[in-house]
Amino acid sequence: xxxxxxxLVHIGPGDPLSTLLPEDAPQExxxxxxxxxxxxxxxxxxxxxxxxxxxxxxxxxxxVTSRSVLGEVLPxxxxxxxxxxxxxxxxxxxxxxxxxxxxxFHGRPADRVFTGMAITGVSVPHYWLAIVLVIIFxxxxxxxxxxxxxxxxxxxxxxxxxxxxHMVLPVIALSVIPAGIVTRTVxxxxxxxxxQEFVEALRxxxxxxxxxxxxxxxxxxxxxxAVMGLQLGYLLGxxxxxxxxxxxxxxxxxxxxxxxxxxxxxxxxxILILALIFVALNLLIDVAQATVDPRIKR
Amino acid sequence: xxxxxxxxxxxxxxxxxxxxxxxxxxxxxxxxxxxxAQAEDVLRVAMTAADIPINIGQPDQGFEGFRFMGYMLYxxxxxxxxxxxxxxxxxxxGLAESWSVDPDNPERWIFNLRKGVKFHDGSDFTADDVVxxxxxxxxxxxxxxxxxxxxxxxxxxxxxxxxxxxDDHTIEILTDGISAYVPxxxxxxxxxxxxxxxxxxxxxxxxxxxxGTGPWKFVSQTPRAKVEMVPNxxxxxxxxxxxxxxxxxxxIPEASARMAAILSGQVDFVEAPSPDAIPRLQSSGxxxxxxxxxxxxxxxxxxxxxxxxNDINVRKAANLxxxxxxxxxxxxxxxxxxxxxxxxxDTWFGEPDFKIGYRPDEARELMAASGHTADKPLTxxxxxxxxxxxxMQPLPMFEYLQANLAECHFDVQAEVMEWNALLAFGxxxxxxxxxxxxxxxxxxxxxxxxxxxxxxxxxxxxxxxSPAGSNWGMLKDQWYDxxxxxxxxxxxxxxxxxxxxxxxxxxxxxxxxxxxxHDVNPRALAPHVKGFVQAKSxxxxxxxxxIERYRHRPRPAAPALYGARPAGSTxxxxxxxxxxxxxxIHAVLCVETASLLDPDxxxxxxxxxxxxxxxxxxxx
Numbered sequence: 001x002x003x004x005x006x007x008l009v010h011i012g013p014g015d016p017l018s019t020l021l022p023e024d025a026p027q028e029x030x031x032x033x034x035x036x037x038x039x040x041x042x043x044x045x046x047x048x049x050x051x052x053x054x055x056x057x058x059x060x061x062x063x064v065t066s067r068s069v070l071g072e073v074l075p076x077x078x079x080x081x082x083x084x085x086x087x088x089x090x091x092x093x094x095x096x097x098x099x100x101x102x103x104x105f106h107g108r109p110a111d112r113v114f115t116g117m118a119i120t121g122v123s124v125p126h127y128w129l130a131i132v133l134v135i136i137f138x139x140x141x142x143x144x145x146x147x148x149x150x151x152x153x154x155x156x157x158x159x160x161x162x163x164x165x166h167m168v169l170p171v172i173a174l175s176v177i178p179a180g181i182v183t184r185t186v187x188x189x190x191x192x193x194x195x196q197e198f199v200e201a202l203r204x205x206x207x208x209x210x211x212x213x214x215x216x217x218x219x220x221x222x223x224x225x226a227v228m229g230l231q232l233g234y235l236l237g238x239x240x241x242x243x244x245x246x247x248x249x250x251x252x253x254x255x256x257x258x259x260x261x262x263x264x265x266x267x268x269x270x271i272l273i274l275a276l277i278f279v280a281l282n283l284l285i286d287v288a289q290a291t292v293d294p295r296i297k298r
Numbered sequence: 299x300x301x302x303x304x305x306x307x308x309x310x311x312x313x314x315x316x317x318x319x320x321x322x323x324x325x326x327x328x329x330x331x332x333x334x335a336q337a338e339d340v341l342r343v344a345m346t347a348a349d350i351p352i353n354i355g356q357p358d359q360g361f362e363g364f365r366f367m368g369y370m371l372y373x374x375x376x377x378x379x380x381x382x383x384x385x386x387x388x389x390x391x392g393l394a395e396s397w398s399v400d401p402d403n404p405e406r407w408i409f410n411l412r413k414g415v416k417f418h419d420g421s422d423f424t425a426d427d428v429v430x431x432x433x434x435x436x437x438x439x440x441x442x443x444x445x446x447x448x449x450x451x452x453x454x455x456x457x458x459x460x461x462x463x464x465d466d467h468t469i470e471i472l473t474d475g476i477s478a479y480v481p482x483x484x485x486x487x488x489x490x491x492x493x494x495x496x497x498x499x500x501x502x503x504x505x506x507x508x509x510g511t512g513p514w515k516f517v518s519q520t521p522r523a524k525v526e527m528v529p530n531x532x533x534x535x536x537x538x539x540x541x542x543x544x545x546x547x548x549x550i551p552e553a554s555a556r557m558a559a560i561l562s563g564q565v566d567f568v569e570a571p572s573p574d575a576i577p578r579l580q581s582s583g584x585x586x587x588x589x590x591x592x593x594x595x596x597x598x599x600x601x602x603x604x605x606x607x608n609d610i611n612v613r614k615a616a617n618l619x620x621x622x623x624x625x626x627x628x629x630x631x632x633x634x635x636x637x638x639x640x641x642x643x644d645t646w647f648g649e650p651d652f653k654i655g656y657r658p659d660e661a662r663e664l665m666a667a668s669g670h671t672a673d674k675p676l677t678x679x680x681x682x683x684x685x686x687x688x689x690m691q692p693l694p695m696f697e698y699l700q701a702n703l704a705e706c707h708f709d710v711q712a713e714v715m716e717w718n719a720l721l722a723f724g725x726x727x728x729x730x731x732x733x734x735x736x737x738x739x740x741x742x743x744x745x746x747x748x749x750x751x752x753x754x755x756x757x758x759x760x761x762x763x764s765p766a767g768s769n770w771g772m773l774k775d776q777w778y779d780x781x782x783x784x785x786x787x788x789x790x791x792x793x794x795x796x797x798x799x800x801x802x803x804x805x806x807x808x809x810x811x812x813x814x815x816h817d818v819n820p821r822a823l824a825p826h827v828k829g830f831v832q833a834k835s836x837x838x839x840x841x842x843x844x845i846e847r848y849r850h851r852p853r854p855a856a857p858a859l860y861g862a863r864p865a866g867s868t869x870x871x872x873x874x875x876x877x878x879x880x881x882x883i884h885a886v887l888c889v890e891t892a893s894l895l896d897p898d899x900x901x902x903x904x905x906x907x908x909x910x911x912x913x914x915x916x917x918x
Contacts, residue, residue: 014718138562146558
């Protein structure tokens with residue numbers, strides 16, 4: 001994974017000093033700066049040096065800002081986490097309700113409506129939706145702010161109404177895709193389970209629909225949880241597009257800036273940390289699935 | 299307005315509030331942070347940069363960094379006069395009151411420093427600071443040497459060889475050869491406080507509380523989010539003491555986000571709104587400020603052996619085949635059609651014989667004379683970016699250009715790169731392996747042209763071939779080398795202007811580049827932002843800006859409360875009006891602002907939100 005992180009940021013054209021320095025900066029000064037950042041060494045040497053430090057938790061210093069990479073990534077990660085949890089909660093709740101209803105009313109008009117909504121959610125580019133939300137709620141109605149975490153421009157989240165106001169639009173924009181995907185998954189799982197023999201058996205035992213649905217939900221849980229876990233992982237990575245549209249100071253915006261400025265240490269550090277979180281989250285989901293459904297252990 | 303009795307209104311309000319009090323209180327509370335942020339005159343600026351420019355002296359982020367960090371926190375020995383909108387910005391005394399070249403030694407300049415100037419940390423500005431700041435960017439073994447600062451300023455002060463103190467308020471600058479451009483060069487070199495650096499011990503610490511002598515003082519910054527500054531009330535030039543109480547600079551690289559921010563009232567001043575957004579902004583009462591400035595958007599052709607651009611007919615034909623008026627229209631009027639390398643009216647424009655304009659017939663004749671016809675078009679390949687500082691709208695402009703030039707037997711192909719990649723590509727000259735292998739024989743990187751070095755030397759001197767300058771095309775012409783060397787040794791401004799005008803005339807007559815337009819750098823200003831003068835420069839001055847609603851318009855009388863205000867109450871009137879009639883106040887409700895965020899009282903909405911009725915024209 002570390003090799004991929006390192007290789008990815010070095011494959012692209014351009015270099016960090018091109019954006020940082022004027023185009024006519026004297027070559028000797030540029031060379032001195034390259035040496036300062038170790039960019040004059042062969043790639044393999046750069047990789048070994050970087051990995052050695054990264055293993056001890058030292059992800060280096062951002063070339064553009066001269067700030068520590070970890071100091072940049074961790075606060076951004078917290079901000080992305082806040083948005084991701086908000087987006088995931090909204091998306092999962094909407095998805096489960098719509099999916100459950102669509103599955104229960106399989107083949108009927110309600111199913112078609114909810115499935116149509118799910119397909120729309122998955123298909124609509126969320127950056128486009130974000131811009132539309134900004135136009136409607138920020139520009140035209142002026143109900144909600146269009147960018148940042150608060151009016152003052154601070155980047156640390158506190159539990160104030162102001163911070164929540166700033167969260168509303170990005171959370172909605174972010175929740176649309178998970179809502180669509182969870183709706184489809186829940187619908188498929190519920191519709192399939194409702195046709196299974198054990199449901200017939202439960203019905204013949206005289207159980208009412210609510211009790212039956214509880215059994216169905218328990219059986220559908222592992223499958224839905226896997227999907228939710230993946231979605232949460234994607235959201236935790238920070239949505240580059242959503243965070244850029246709303247100037248939300250998370251990892252997505254950080255990555256976006258780092259890509260454009262070719263801030264190699266920052267890019268490598270951020271991608272590696274996000275990748276580690278994604279892997280850890282998948283592991284967590286696997287464990288949770290096994291807990292919910294003992295069959296998976298076998 | 300319908301006459302409604304006070305009792306009816308009060309009863310209506312009570313009834314409405316019982317039903318919708320929670321929502322209303324929440325909505326009012328939500329409106330408050332913005333209102334509180336406006337308690338003082340704050341100017342909130344949206345920059346196009348992705349991050350806060352470096353704040354320890356020499357800024358990064360190109361000239362936007364100079365504009366919003368360099369010339370705000372710091373001063374140079376010589377500054378730019380940004381007070382006029384009707385003539386190109388020229389040099390004006392800064393931390394040096396006067397300067398002259400030694401009559402006995404043209405490689406020695408004497409600068410007389412301004413007395414009584416203090417850094418923001420309270421220390422005095424003296425000649426020692428100038429020497430110390432020179433060592434900061436040139437002397438690699440000096441404790442204050444900072445390699446990034448050195449790299450950011452080195453190409454701007456190439457003539458400076460040595461800086462020595464003569465007395466506390468006089469310095470000498472020794473140059474590397476004779477150079478008349480020293481005043482221009484020192485205008486890009488900022489003075490940081492030596493005493494403050496020694497007190498804090500490192501540049502990293504200095505960045506937490508940077509100290510210069512500029513008209514603004516640093517307060518705080520949040521990486522990638524904002525920097526706050528307040529006026530330096532003791533600034534040495536009382537005319538430039540800022541008028542607002544605070545300025546907040548926010549990096550918002552996304553143009554649509556900047557537009558939404560000003561329309562939703564989150565910022566007051568926006569850099570570079572997208573041209574297609576300008577009509578929408580204007581319809582909301584937002585003012586658009588524009589002005590010519592020394593910028594050009596042009597095609598820099600390769601002049602290496604075998605390049606099709608070596609044929610002057612081809613270069614002239616391309617210059618004559620661009621419908622610049624149409625392009626201006628496409629850019630919503632935010633451009634000045636090029637008539638040369640410099641914007642029309644520039645001091646050094648001169649009177650070129652070759653008149654650049656849209657004459658496709660003439661262009662086709664020139665192309666035919668060089669053997670290029672509709673059946674045998676000339677293929678050229680131009681490297682261009684998708685976006686970037688000063689690049690305007692590169693791709694739509696390129697497509698327009700492509701269609702224009704096709705009419706004159708050009709087959710224009712593009713090598714589209716991302717901005718950083720184009721910059722890296724542009725640092726290698728036209729004969730680089732990459733350019734040759736991809737068949738690229740021209741490049742579009744917009745440039746500043748405000749001083750003799752940035753306007754001419756770096757493009758047309760054979761010693762300035764990239765990366766030693768910006769002569770990407772590798773143009774080698776002895777006439778430019780000789781004439782520009784002569785200009786650099788000319789100390790009389792009138793003679794210098796004459797020589798530089800002759801350089802510009804030749805540049806145009808030889809059609810060295812294909813010039814398209816000059817940007818006018820649109821800025822969007824909220825209706826309450828007043829006093830901004832858009833100088834004909836890359837740099838701008840925010841010190842004369844003021845916020846009208848507080849200083850110059852009487853505040854609306856506070857509406858009377860319904861009933862007596864309880865002792866110790868912080869009730870704040872909140873005006874309610876309908877969106878379609880924002881000027882009409884329909885009711886005023888009182889909100890206990892201080893209690894809104896008090897968790898103990900959060901549930902008791904009635905305590906926070908009480909009726910206080912008011913109809914304009916019918917005071918209670």
